[in-house]
Amino acid sequence: xxxxxxxxxxxxxxxxxxxxxxxxxxxxxxxxxxxxxxxxxxxxxxxxxxxxxxxxxxxxxxxxxxxxxxxxxxxxxxxxxxxxxxxxxxxxxxxxxxxxxxxxxxxxxxxxxxxxxxxxxxxxxxxxxxxxxxxxxxxxxxxxxxxxxxxxxxxxxxxxxxxxxxxxxxxxxxxxxxxxxxxxxxxxxxxxxxxxxxxxxxxxxxxxxxxxxxxxxxxxxxxxxxxxxxxxxxxxxxxxxxxxxxxxxxxxxxxxxxxxxxxxxxxxx
Amino acid sequence: xxxxxxxxxxxxxxxxxxxxxxxxxxxxxxxxxxxxxxxxxxxxxxxxxxxxxxxxxxxxxxxxxxxxxxxxxxx
Numbered sequence: 001x002x003x004x005x006x007x008x009x010x011x012x013x014x015x016x017x018x019x020x021x022x023x024x025x026x027x028x029x030x031x032x033x034x035x036x037x038x039x040x041x042x043x044x045x046x047x048x049x050x051x052x053x054x055x056x057x058x059x060x061x062x063x064x065x066x067x068x069x070x071x072x073x074x075x076x077x078x079x080x081x082x083x084x085x086x087x088x089x090x091x092x093x094x095x096x097x098x099x100x101x102x103x104x105x106x107x108x109x110x111x112x113x114x115x116x117x118x119x120x121x122x123x124x125x126x127x128x129x130x131x132x133x134x135x136x137x138x139x140x141x142x143x144x145x146x147x148x149x150x151x152x153x154x155x156x157x158x159x160x161x162x163x164x165x166x167x168x169x170x171x172x173x174x175x176x177x178x179x180x181x182x183x184x185x186x187x188x189x190x191x192x193x194x195x196x197x198x199x200x201x202x203x204x205x206x207x208x209x210x211x212x213x214x215x216x217x218x219x220x221x222x223x224x225x226x227x228x229x230x231x232x233x234x235x236x237x238x239x240x241x242x243x244x245x246x247x248x249x250x251x252x253x254x255x256x257x258x259x260x261x262x263x264x265x266x267x268x269x
Numbered sequence: 270x271x272x273x274x275x276x277x278x279x280x281x282x283x284x285x286x287x288x289x290x291x292x293x294x295x296x297x298x299x300x301x302x303x304x305x306x307x308x309x310x311x312x313x314x315x316x317x318x319x320x321x322x323x324x325x326x327x328x329x330x331x332x333x334x335x336x337x338x339x340x341x342x343x344x
Contacts, residue, residue: 131291134290
């Protein structure tokens with residue numbers, strides 16, 4: 001395993017930030033204590049924004065958007081299904097990139113972010129699969145079909161579960177982090193497969209509603225609330241990731257003086 | 270609103286059961302994702318402060334033992 005991380009360090013050494021340059025923020029961000037204190041200040045604002053945006057998008061999508069000409073009202077599941085699936089995949093990239101940063105720059109905090117991202121991503125993948133199954137019943141007549149998109153999303157769920165399980169498979173935190181990071185990186189192969197699955201194996205799942213390269217394939221009145229929901233899910237993801245990362249910081253830094261002071265202060269209040 | 274009344278919004282011309290169960294499960298999962306770590310955080314901090322308390326108790330006990338020992342010998 002260590003030869004792999006040495007290989008990555010060598011590969012990226014050209015872009016390694018220099019300690020005394022504009023990259024200081026990068027190193028500060030790597031300090032668990034700095035992150036814990038700063039994220040505590042961000043948290044209320046991000047949470048408030050997430051709540052407002054999600055409430056707006058949900059009410060707009062469920063009560064105000066027009067119904068679909070062919071699918072009727074069942075199509076409204078799109079307002080949670082697509083954002084959840086979106087974040088399940090973005091979250092996987094975030095987890096894999098955090099793992100890569102850990103392997104290359106040995107930044108403590110990035111491994112904690114990687115570990116925190118796994119259960120959140122798993123929950124979002126579950127939401128995408130569940131709402132998809134419920135949507136499938138009135139639309140396709142079946143809850144579950146071994147369609148390429150659905151199967152590759154199920155593999156994504158297993159990848160998340162694998163990263164979570166590997167965290168507990170080693171006695172050494174460092175070994176567990178490295179193994180998880182490598183599994184996460186190898187698993188990114190699945191993401192483009194998920195993306196392309198609706199085009200490569202065109203069976204039941206409808207093709208992508210939103211593409212970066214072309215206009216959305218739905219009416220603006222339906223599309224706008226979906227966009228709001230995606231932004232809301234991103235904000236929610238940030239809140240969940242910060243909360244889980246903060247706990248991981250407390251768990252790994254519990255012997256340090258700043259955590260002990262924090263705990264004493266909390267116990268006293 | 271797109272629907273004529275609240276009953277129509279809930280029923281969604283027969284699709285309500287699918288839409289609302291999806292919404293309920295999603296919201297429950299999302300709430301769990303933010304509430305569980307908040308409880309965990311409290312638990313972790315309590316654990317640390319218990320450890321500190323226990324350590325202080327041990328140190329205090331060691332000190333009192335060290336103080337009382339020479340007394341016993343002098344008696």
